[in-house]
Amino acid sequence: MVHAHGLGDHSPVPPLGAPPGAPASCGARHHALRTFQWFRGDSGDPAELVTAFLEGNGLPVRKLGRTGDKDRPDGHGAICGASLYVSADAGCVMINATAGGPSPVPAVPDVYAVIWVHADVPSQGSTDDWELGSWHASWTPQEHAGAVQDVRDAIGRGDVYQVNVVGHASAPYTGNPAAALRRVAALPGARYGGVLAGPGGRWAIATASPETLVEVRDGRVITRPIKGTRPATAAGHRELLASAKERAEHIMIVDLERNDLARLPGTGPVRVDELFAVRRWSGLWQAESVVSAALDGDVGLAELLRAVCPGGSVTGAPKHAALDRIAALEPVGRGASMGGLGWIGHDHVDLGLSIRTVAVDGARVHAWAGGGITADSDPADEVAEAAAKAGPLRAALAGTVTGAA
Template sequence: MPHGKSTERMRKVEPYVVETLPQVLVNVPAAPPACRDTLVERTRLHWHRTDGGDPAALAEDFLAAHGLNLRDLTRPTTGHHDTGPCGAALYLSAAAGALLAGAPTGAPEPAPTLPDLAVVIYDHAPTHSTPPPPPTPWWLGEWTESWTPQQHAAAVDAIHAAIARGDIYQANLVGHASAPYTGDPLPALRRLGALPGARYGGVLTGDTWAIGCASPETLIELTDGHLITRPIKGTRPATPTGRTELLSSAKERAEHIMIVDLERNDLARIARTGTVTVDDLFTVRRWCDLWQAESTVRATPADGLGLADLLRATCPGGSVTGAPKLAALTHIAAAEPVGRGASMGALGWVTHGHIDLGLTIRTAAADGEHLHTWAGGGITWDSDPYAEVAEAAAKTTPIRTTLAGH
């Protein structure tokens, strides 16, 4: 679709008022902590895949139209918080990322009220206190999985077969579960941001949906003129034995390095030649009761790089897709029973001269009737199917426990 026509498909949504959404502290992941109690919403954009158009271009155009011009990230920053917007929340679903990559977008979404793109622009305003709404009883029902352990293991076997054929080197499989609830889900979703290691802890809300994030993983950051991604791949229990096992596992290290190479390739597409470097390869960090291996990949952006090109190059994240990325996405779409919804996408903060988007792992969403969670792991030739089932359960347990209020 031509660029001008795609702009016409933007769907602007007016700011929500107290009658439709409770006034809560703006707690968008990666928003400046010093600004959070002074932020008020100016306007927002929602987009679904059925709307047509290019979500990366739509986001860039919408931001520019409201005083946040991110069409050339290498230019000196312009604008000031006193005269323009402070910044914006940016959310892009995994399905939208697959669309940008030219891959199948997967099975139907379990929470279709969630947009595939949300951009919410915030101004500064004088601080004011709003009395909190009276608490409502919170009840969370039993979780229903979208696949059984046997079906999950069979999907791992299907990825093994694809690796044996030489189609892919690895792929990340993600499972989903939902649970009915009654009451206000926002306090439950906000609790996720307090989990240990939640670098991208926070919430983003709409009139019929809400997303709560506890992600430790940087999808892409632009700061001080440098691009940074921090892929996470490799998991063990957060015990001394688990740490030793993770550090000594040839399988986990090989899987991790494959994804680091993929991320190096992604950044090389949008970086100045020769500037891509890897720091802190396979560093073990803690998230809740798990050890995870993380590396840091850096680069200097190429001249003229804009937000849309940045999103096209990095979404969806390599650590939740596989290698090669396009082939892995094709096998993922065939293997997973439901869409990835709010998970495995991008969520964070953008403003003049600074972008900080987390990868929405360890993420939950509410659609008005159910809470939804997703979890998975990378599959290589050496993966044991039922060990992968157990790893996914270990990743989602802290999320579900926190949502329940325990």
């Protein structure tokens, strides 16, 4: 069953700061007009259903390659755009691939969209009565290392070339999580930093994602895959640039993303605009590439989502075979992580990959982290890398650091 709501159906809370990917010109004036949600197990094609919802609210999502209306009115009451969240599980449904286990955050829909208008929004204040309990991981370091070795064995058999393995942990909390979620969104290097809250405040997602799942702007479709991580030190920078293992893993995913974009009708040629550029996220160096193509005017959002979801850098290659291994190995579903989260505007689409992302459900906070596994991966190193990625999120939630390196 699909759920679409207007203001009379529930009481949406004001955003906890700007939603992920929202244009800076919107300021802090976001007010929810109506929402859409779809859960795994609901009927229908989620890609088509959410596209129809957005189109019905005046957003030009059927012909993304054409120049949108850049002169939309900016006053109060005007629809400025929409937030869109698509889970990794929804992405699997869209492409008829194997989905993972049940989500540890079942309150969060697998597809959620919010139509925003500009209006005066009450301040959320700065009270931080949040108290965070002890973290509990869904698997032990030894079990994580065993999953890495399983992937290496599958690569040795020729079943896959690379698989991204993700772990989950959660902690109980009491109090208002708003300030903690804003600290997560403010981590340095967060291209898509923001918070998206569900109706009535029953759940919220905060992301500090640096990675572009897909962007459409000025007639081009763009993705910016990230693969390769080292500490943000001078030595770490040298090690990342010199690592044959990291570069080979990265290029596999760049090739996968090139193929994903090439599947869109009428696109091309697909080009790599930048390869293995080292950028900083919080206390880590990460390698990023830029892949793009001209986009035919008649390509719609549904086709775009089917082409890029779930994201190649958090699945592996070949994508369907990698998703089979992920479903067999990971003890819980990916929930709010490893999906798409961002903005649908009148003249652009900009969705980040929901890595470096946490979710709250009224009782617990959830976080995920992992990495890509190749034949040369060392299990202990992969466990340590996942911990390094989760560290800034946990520290921001606890309020022990502001996110500086």
